[in-house]
Amino acid sequence: MTLHVSTAIFPVAGLGTRFLPATKATPKELLPVLDTPLIQYAVDEARTAGIERMVFVSHPSKRAIERHVMEDARLTRELEARGKQEVADALSDAALCPVEDDVRFVMQTEPKGLGHAVLCAKDHVLDGPVAVILPDDLILGPVGCLSEMISAYNARKVGHLVATMEVSEDRVHRYGVLSVTGKDGAIVLADGMVEKPKPQDAPSRQAVVGRYILDETIFDALDTQKPGAGGEIQLTDAIARGASTLGLGGFQFSGTRFDCGSKAGMLEATLELAMDDPDCLAVLKARGLVDDTASFAA
Ligand code: G1P
Numbered sequence: 001m002t003l004h005v006s007t008a009i010f011p012v013a014g015l016g017t018r019f020l021p022a023t024k025a026t027p028k029e030l031l032p033v034l035d036t037p038l039i040q041y042a043v044d045e046a047r048t049a050g051i052e053r054m055v056f057v058s059h060p061s062k063r064a065i066e067r068h069v070m071e072d073a074r075l076t077r078e079l080e081a082r083g084k085q086e087v088a089d090a091l092s093d094a095a096l097c098p099v100e101d102d103v104r105f106v107m108q109t110e111p112k113g114l115g116h117a118v119l120c121a122k123d124h125v126l127d128g129p130v131a132v133i134l135p136d137d138l139i140l141g142p143v144g145c146l147s148e149m150i151s152a153y154n155a156r157k158v159g160h161l162v163a164t165m166e167v168s169e170d171r172v173h174r175y176g177v178l179s180v181t182g183k184d185g186a187i188v189l190a191d192g193m194v195e196k197p198k199p200q201d202a203p204s205r206q207a208v209v210g211r212y213i214l215d216e217t218i219f220d221a222l223d224t225q226k227p228g229a230g231g232e233i234q235l236t237d238a239i240a241r242g243a244s245t246l247g248l249g250g251f252q253f254s255g256t257r258f259d260c261g262s263k264a265g266m267l268e269a270t271l272e273l274a275m276d277d278p279d280c281l282a283v284l285k286a287r288g289l290v291d292d293t294a295s296f297a298a
Contacts, residue, residue: 003128003129003153003154003157004128005049005051005128005129005130005131005150005153005213006051006052006053006126006127006128007051007052007053007054007055007121007125007126007128007130007131008046008049008051008053008054008055008130008131008132008133008146009055009057009117009118009121009125009130009131009132009133010039010042010043010046010054010055010056010057010132010133010135011057011108011114011117011118011132011134012027012029012039012056012057012058012059012062012065012135013057013058013059013062013107013108013111013117014028014059014111015111016028016261018261018262019031019261019262019263026064027039027062027064027065028136028261029042029062029065029135029136030064030065030068031260031266033138033258033260033266033269033270033273034270034273034274034277034280037068038135038136038138038260039065039068039069039135040068040069040094041135041138042133042135043069043094043096044094044144045133045139045144045145045146045147046131046133046146048144048146048147049131049144049146049147049149049150050147050150051131051146052102052126053102053103053104053124053125053126054096054101054102054103054104055103055104055105055106055121055124055125056069056103056104056105056106057106057107057108057117057118057120057121058105058106058107058108059107059108059109060107060109066105069095069096069103070095070096070097070098070103071092071095071096071097071098072091072095075091076088076091076092079091104121104124106120106121106124107120108120111232112227112232112233113227113228113230113232113233113234113235114134114232114233114234114235115222115225115232115233115234115235115236115237115238116222116232116233118132118214118218118219118222118235119219119222119223119233122219122222122223125216125219127216128216129153129213129214129215129216130213130214130216130218131146131149131150131211131212131213131214132210132211132212132214132235133146133210133211134209134210134211135210135260136210136259136260136261137209137210137211137257137258137259137260137261138257138258138260138265138269139163139209139211139253139255139256139257139258140255140256140258140269140272140273141253141254141255141256142254142255143254143255144255145163145211145253145255146211148251148253148254149161149163149211149213149251149253150213152185152186152187152249152251153213153251156184156185156187156249157247158187158189158246158247158248158249159215159217159242159243159245159246159247159248160212160213160214160215160218160239160242160243160246160247160248160249161187161212161213161248161249161250161251162176162178162193162208162211162212162213162239162248162249162250162251163208163209163210163211163212163250163251163253163257164178164188164206164207164208164209164250164251164252165206165207165209165252165253165257166205166206166207167205167207168205169199169202169205170199171207172197172199172202172205172207173196173197173198173199173202174196174207175196175207175208175209176193176194176195176196176207176208176234176235176236176239177193177194177197177202177203177204177205177206177207177208178190178192178193178203178204178206178207178208178248178250179191179192179193179194179203179204180203180204180206180250184249186251186252186253186254187249187250187251187252188206188249188250188251188252189247189248189249189250190206190243190248190249190250191243191244191248192240192243192244192248193208193236193239193240193243193248194236194240195228195229195234195236195237196229196230206250208236208250209257211251211253212235212239214239215242215246217242217246218238218239218242221238221239221241221242222235222238225237225238225241256272258272271284271289275290275294281294
């Protein structure tokens with residue numbers, strides 16, 4: 001049976017403390033990689049994957065996210081009046097339309113963690129499994145990460161499917177880490193998951209990055225979830241509780257993931273995309289950062 005993944009939840013209420021002072025007045029999800037804010041990549045990925053309803057779990061201080069993702073008819077008209085039809089078209093193609101698109105904004109007013117953020121979306125999701133996208137994990141590649149995850153999810157039924165990649169031992173403490181039991185193609189089978197373990201306690205080096213397809217029972221699990229690491233309601237803990245009954249898999253995606261919640265990750269993503277922009281590529285070449293065949297200099 002194919003379970004339709006029709007809802008995507010975007011937890012975007014966080015304060016972005018890792019990126020201060022840039023995030024003092026600007027939500028971290030609106031920081032651009034070249035000229036496109038992180039949230040736009042996330043929305044595009046969800047759209048490409050056929051998501052019908054998008055639920056943004058935001059914060060009252062971050063209304064700019066709503067202004068960015070939703071259509072701005074006045075700005076479009078203004079640009080058209082100034083003869084900038086191409087820019088106007090690009091903006092309205094990228095934006096969500098309040099009439100044609102199914103979009104909800106929910107406020108998470110207390111910083112109680114990622115699990116709590118997902119729980120805030122409970123009354124706003126469509127039936128069936130839900131996708132969760134963390135916009136500061138930018139995943140670039142020829143196929144959208146969520147699209148390939150949904151295909152894998154439909155092909156091999158596991159209750160919860162999380163995106164995963166191998167990291168070095170000194171980095172496991174930054175991630176949710178899978179307790180691995182086996183492998184089936186691109187899916188790592190697991191019977192549990194631990195949030196930000198110390199290297200010596202990590203069950204594996206398979207780290208979870210910000211894409212999830214979760215069985216709808218996740219909301220009941222979150223409802224009764226006690227605070228975990230950092231005193232927050234952890235999504236990881238609620239997923240782990242369902243692992244033995246529902247099944248848990250880690251999907252090894254084909255794209256490249258950039259940690260755009262950090263300066264280094266943001267720089268890497270920017271350099272990656274700069275290679276596709278003729279003006280930026282010329283700058284990289286002039287600085288000797290790439291050679292004439294346009295690959296990064298060693
Ligand atoms: C969150 C999750 C963690 C996951 C990570 C991926 O952590 O809690 O399990 O591995 O995202 O980016 P955060 O980076 O918000 O601290």
